[in-house]
Amino acid sequence: MDINEIIKPENLVFKRTELMTDKTLSYCPGCGHGTAHHLIMEVVEELGIQADTIGVAPVGCSVLAYEFMDIDMTQAAHGRAPAVATGIKRLWPDKYVFTYQGDGDLAAIGTAETIHACNRGENIIIFFVNNGIYGMTGGQMAPTTLEGMRSSTSPYGRDLASMGHPIKMTELIAQLPGTVYVTRQAVHKAANVRKTKKAIHKAFEVAKEKKGLAFVEIVSNCNSGWKMTPVDSNIWMEENMFPFYPLGDIKVDGKIVKDLMSDLM
Amino acid sequence: MAKMRGAIVVDIERCKGCGVCVVNCPTDTIGLSKEVNGKGYHYSYMEYPENCTGCTNCAIVCPDGVITVYRLKVE
Amino acid sequence: MSEIRLMKGNEAIAEAAIRAGVDGYFGYPITPQSEILEYLMMERPEERTGMVVLQAESEIAAINMVYGAAGTGKKVMTSSSSPGISLKLEGISYIAGAELPCLIVNVVRGGPGLGTIQPSQADYFQATKGGGHGDYNLIVLAPASVQEMADFVELGFELAFKYRNPCMILSDGLIGQMMEKVEFHEQKERTKDFDQSWATTGKTKDRERNIITSLNLDPELQYEHNLKLQEKYKRMKEDVMFETFNTEDAEFLLVAYGSSARICQKAVDVARSRGQKLGLLRPQTLFPFPEEAIAKLSKRVKGILAVELSAGQMVDDVKLAVNGRIPVHHFGTPGGKIHSPDDVLKAIDEKLLGGF
Numbered sequence: 001m002d003i004n005e006i007i008k009p010e011n012l013v014f015k016r017t018e019l020m021t022d023k024t025l026s027y028c029p030g031c032g033h034g035t036a037h038h039l040i041m042e043v044v045e046e047l048g049i050q051a052d053t054i055g056v057a058p059v060g061c062s063v064l065a066y067e068f069m070d071i072d073m074t075q076a077a078h079g080r081a082p083a084v085a086t087g088i089k090r091l092w093p094d095k096y097v098f099t100y101q102g103d104g105d106l107a108a109i110g111t112a113e114t115i116h117a118c119n120r121g122e123n124i125i126i127f128f129v130n131n132g133i134y135g136m137t138g139g140q141m142a143p144t145t146l147e148g149m150r151s152s153t154s155p156y157g158r159d160l161a162s163m164g165h166p167i168k169m170t171e172l173i174a175q176l177p178g179t180v181y182v183t184r185q186a187v188h189k190a191a192n193v194r195k196t197k198k199a200i201h202k203a204f205e206v207a208k209e210k211k212g213l214a215f216v217e218i219v220s221n222c223n224s225g226w227k228m229t230p231v232d233s234n235i236w237m238e239e240n241m242f243p244f245y246p247l248g249d250i251k252v253d254g255k256i257v258k259d260l261m262s263d264l265m
Numbered sequence: 266m267a268k269m270r271g272a273i274v275v276d277i278e279r280c281k282g283c284g285v286c287v288v289n290c291p292t293d294t295i296g297l298s299k300e301v302n303g304k305g306y307h308y309s310y311m312e313y314p315e316n317c318t319g320c321t322n323c324a325i326v327c328p329d330g331v332i333t334v335y336r337l338k339v340e
Numbered sequence: 341m342s343e344i345r346l347m348k349g350n351e352a353i354a355e356a357a358i359r360a361g362v363d364g365y366f367g368y369p370i371t372p373q374s375e376i377l378e379y380l381m382m383e384r385p386e387e388r389t390g391m392v393v394l395q396a397e398s399e400i401a402a403i404n405m406v407y408g409a410a411g412t413g414k415k416v417m418t419s420s421s422s423p424g425i426s427l428k429l430e431g432i433s434y435i436a437g438a439e440l441p442c443l444i445v446n447v448v449r450g451g452p453g454l455g456t457i458q459p460s461q462a463d464y465f466q467a468t469k470g471g472g473h474g475d476y477n478l479i480v481l482a483p484a485s486v487q488e489m490a491d492f493v494e495l496g497f498e499l500a501f502k503y504r505n506p507c508m509i510l511s512d513g514l515i516g517q518m519m520e521k522v523e524f525h526e527q528k529e530r531t532k533d534f535d536q537s538w539a540t541t542g543k544t545k546d547r548e549r550n551i552i553t554s555l556n557l558d559p560e561l562q563y564e565h566n567l568k569l570q571e572k573y574k575r576m577k578e579d580v581m582f583e584t585f586n587t588e589d590a591e592f593l594l595v596a597y598g599s600s601a602r603i604c605q606k607a608v609d610v611a612r613s614r615g616q617k618l619g620l621l622r623p624q625t626l627f628p629f630p631e632e633a634i635a636k637l638s639k640r641v642k643g644i645l646a647v648e649l650s651a652g653q654m655v656d657d658v659k660l661a662v663n664g665r666i667p668v669h670h671f672g673t674p675g676g677k678i679h680s681p682d683d684v685l686k687a688i689d690e691k692l693l694g695g696f
Contacts, residue, residue, distance in 0.1 A: 001339065003314055006272040011337045013271075014321040016330035025329055029306065030283030034328030051542040056408065057553075066551045072540040074411045075553035077434050080404035083396065087408030088540060090392045091364050091416070095542055113404070116397035190289050190322035230283040 017042045019050060019070045026064050028135075030230020032220030033062055035187040036129055036196075040100070041069055043200045053096040054088050056081045058110075060102035061135040079110025082117030085124045096207050098125035104134045107143040107169045114169065121178025121212035125203045128169065128215065131222040132241060139225035143167045146244055151225070166244065170217045171260050174251040180212035182251035186219045188234040192247070199249075212254070219245050270339050271319020275309055276331040282306035286323035286332060292316040295323055344523050349489040349515040350375035352522045353419065353445055356490035358385045360497060361528035362443075363414035364392040366405035370424045371457040372513035373447035377419070389530055399424040403431030403444075410440035411552035413539030415497050415531065419445035421513070422463050423454060425471075432506060433472030437554025439569075441500035443493065444478070445509045447516035450676025458676030459513035461600060464653035467510045468627045475566055477573045479507040480626040481581075482597040486520035488624070494525070499579055503572055504538075510626060512649065514599040514678065573627075581624035582633055586612060590619025592692050593637055595658050596647040597623045599678070604647050607684035618688065626654070631661035638662040645692045647684055648672040 019041035027033045044053050050071055057065040059078035066073035076084040081099035089097040106114050106128050117124065133151055134140040141151040141158060144166050148157040158166070174182040181203060185196040196218060203214035219241050223233035250258045273295070280302060286309050287295045296312030309332075311317060319336025347355070354376045357365060365385075367377045377395060385391035392409075396402035402418050409416040420428060425446045435442060446467060450460040465471075467480045479499045481492045492509050500507040534541055536550075543549040556562040586608055587593065596604040601622040611618040621637065623630050638644065643666055646655035655670040662668050671687035673679040 001270060003272050003311075006270055006319075006335045006337045007274060008335065011319075011335040012333070013319055013336045014324045014332075014334040016333070020330060024279055027328060029281035029328075030285050031328055034330065035326060038328075038330050051544045054412075054540045054542060063555065066549075066553065070543065070549055072543045072550045073552070074408055074540055075438075075551070075555055076407070077404060077430055080400065080407075080431070083401040083404035084408035086394070086401075087364070087366060087405035087410075087416070088412055090394060090405070091409045091412045091414050092541075112397055113401050116401065188285070188326065190320075190326050193325045230285055231288050234285065234288075 017045050019045045021068055021070050023067050025068055027061060028224045030221065030223050030233070032131070032187045032218065033129060035193060036127065036218050036220070037065065037068055039187065039193065039197050039200055040098070040127065043197065043204060044071065047204060049096055052094070053098070054092065056085045056088070056097070056099040058099065058101040058105040060105045062100055062102060062129065063136065065100050079105050079108070080113055081105065081110065082113040082122070082124070082126060086117055086120070086122050089122055089124050093123070096125070096204060098127060100127045101129070102135070103128070103130045103132065103142045103144040107167050115173065115176070118173040118213050118215065119176045119178045123207055123210040123212065125207050125214045125216065128217040129220050130217055130245065131220045131225070132166070133222045133225040135222045135225050139222070146240060168245065170215065170250060173215055174256055174260070178212050179215055179251060180254050181206045181214040183215070183249045184217040184219060184245060184247050186247055188221065188237065219247065267338050267340055269318040269336055271317040271334060271336045272314060273311055273317065273323060274333045277302050277308045278304070279329055279331045280306060280308035281329055282308055283328065284309070285326050285328065289322045289326045291320060291322060292318055342523055342525055344521060346519055347486060347522050348375055348517055348519050349483070349486045349511060350447065350517070351379045352486045352490040353493055353509070354379035354383070355524060356493040357417060358383060358388055358391060359524055359527050360494045361389065361415065361530040362391055362417055362497070363530055364409045364416040366394050366396050366402040366409070366416070366418050368396050368399045368402045368420065368424060370421045372449055372516050373419050373421045373445065376445065389527070391530070399427040400431065403428035406442050407431050407435050407438070407440065410435060410442040411438070411540045413534035413541060417443035417445065419447065421447045421449045422451050422460070425463065425466065429472035432478070433474055433476060434554050435506045436476035436478065437474060438552050439504040440506065440552065441497070441504050442506050443496045443500060443509065444506055445511065448510065448512040450674070456676035457513065459599060459649060459678060460674070460676050461512055461598060461649035462651070462653065462674060463510065464626065464648070464650060467508050468629070468657070476569060477627050479503065479505055479576060481507065481509050482624060482626050483509060483511055483515055484598050484601045484622060486515065486518065486522045489515060490522050490524060503576060505572065510598070512599050577628045579625065580628040580630050582630040583622045583624060585620040585622070587619035587621060587637060589617055591617040591642050592619070592688070593641045593644045594618065594620045594647055595623070595634065595644060595654070596620065597626060597654065600647050600649050603679060603681055604684055606681040607688065610681060610685055611688060616688070616693070629657045629661070631657065634658060634661040635663070638665045642666060643692050644668045645688060646670050647687070649678065650674050
């Protein structure tokens with residue numbers, strides 16, 4: 001059968017969402033940021049809420065997220081995205097407002113803003129892309145860098161005694177009454193992408209109901225920072241990141257659905 | 266028996282040749298080309314087009330959204 | 341309907357904000373300005389006008405809430421005092437870079453560091469020379485009465501929106517805490533039509549998306565952006581505001597703003613009764629600074645004394661305006677202590693008249 005018989009408009013089953021701009025993504029080859037961007041915009045497109053959605057870009061690799069997502073966006077100072085989103089949401093209570101943040105932004109410099117936006121139960125969505133490293137500045141140790149993991153500022157591996165422990169922000173904020181839906185997903189495999197998309201749909205539903213904050217962590221790779229090929233980095237992520245940052249829902253409809261204590265052991 | 270035949274179209278110049286689609290393809294359809302695109306990347310292509318079922322796995326994991334998928338039911 | 345009340349300066353700002361139809365206030369408590377947030381919370385502005393009032397977890401969060409909210413095209417403000425303003429400076433720089441209108445109130449206290457909660461004017465440099473990183477300027481208003489605390493809220497928003505630039509009311513603990521008669525304007529409606537041309541109102545099909553950002557990685561674009569900002573700051577000169585007292589026949593001139601100007605007014609009265617021909621120029625805008633007015637007066641008077649509750653900050657701008665034509669002296673009281681009219685008179689005798 002000739003390929004051209006298949007490649008016809010009536011047989012189209014998947015194309016890139018129109019809510020991504022034509023700009024080439026600034027991310028490294030194989031970086032999960034791109035997949036996460038596409039998923040969020042696919043959901044915004046499917047819900048038909050482009051005119052009702054305002055995003056907040058962080059400082060980090062995704063600082064230029066506003067170049068790629070075809071919605072009104074505000075670029076926040078490092079770590080302050082949840083406060084910026086709070087300001088927008090309080091003044092536009094009927095719009096969907098989300099932040100898109102990395103681990104350095106959300107779990108180090110912006111810890112206070114993250115925790116307090118969650119605790120106030122702001123009706124916003126936080127997308128948290130965790131790759132355990134500072135990507136944009138060149139692969140320094142992040143708050144979520146694993147024990148023993150090498151980075152440019154932990155060249156001999158993260159030493160817990162002197163550098164502290166990797167922080168599980170998602171489990172932490174799940175315990176705050178202001179969060180309604182808290183989940184951890186990934187985007188490196190098709191099955192994970194489909195689950196993440198469902199999670200993003202759920203997060204926008206929560207935002208619509210104005211019951212509190214929805215928090216979607218996406219564990220991702222940083223092949224440049226980890227110094228691996230994209231495919232190898234995804235295997236390394238499964239073997240090393242997922243045991244410490246296990247995937248799945250942590251809180252649904254305001255109820256914790258996971259044994260947090262056993263996880264902390 | 267009905268069978269699904271698929272095909273993908275890769276936006277060659279936007280492809281960064283990361284290979285994530287290759288390992289996500291359940292039918293071993295996709296490979297990375299020997300040639301490079303304008304940016305020097307070995308872009309992905311249908312190495313064994315007859316294998317493709319149009320499952321979309323490659324397209325949805327593609328970080329750069331460069332893959333468009335078509336599917337046709339053939340008797 | 342207008343209304344006359346007896347109020348603290350801080351309370352007057354809060355009441356004026358509600359009446360000006362302000363859409364949002366985000367703040368964090370710090371002495372000597374906590375009455376602003378307290379008054380707003382007590383007044384239930386969400387019921388009076390629908391105004392949003394939120395106590396943030398920090399000054400940093402508060403200014404970033406203002407940044408996000410100002411990007412929606414609505415009227416938003418924050419307030420703090422010196423150490424809190426230092427924390428807000430990163431956010432203020434972003435707001436200036438992204439060209440967003442908003443109002444920031446600084447009820448200044450003595451520093452440096454945690455300093456004291458007593459009144460001071462030692463944040464003049466911080467307020468008028470940018471303060472945060474990068475080449476930027478705020479519009480800076482200096483109220484000298486509780487009435488001006490109220491009036492400058494509306495004026496501040498008018499100028500902030502005219503130039504799409506953050507505006508600061510640079511007050512101090514004296515004006516913030518003292519009670520005076522104040523007349524309020526009638527309640528203004530909150531705006532319902534927002535400027536869709538630049539604000540984050542939600543992208544519709546008929547327009548390009550609106551991005552609020554201060555990031556321009558391309559130095560050519562950043563250069564152009566900076567030139568545009570500088571051109572804007574120059575244009576602000578047309579909104580310079582100041583008051584003069586007894587300058588018509590003055591031989592010597594005091595320059596003072598805010599609470600220090602109130603003290604100087606008394607000193608001028610006393611000096612006049614002694615037959616000394618003294619005048620006072622009180623800048624109401626510190627940026628833009630009334631440099632032309634001071635330059636003009638410097639051709640008529642023999643000497644100028646800048647009087648501030650600081651170790652000497654505004655005096656530099658006076659010197660620049662005078663450009664060496666006549667002697668410019670400084671008398672200041674730093675660290676939260678307030679000088680009396682007698683202290684000023686003594687300084688007039690020693691520094692201003694002493695050389696003549």
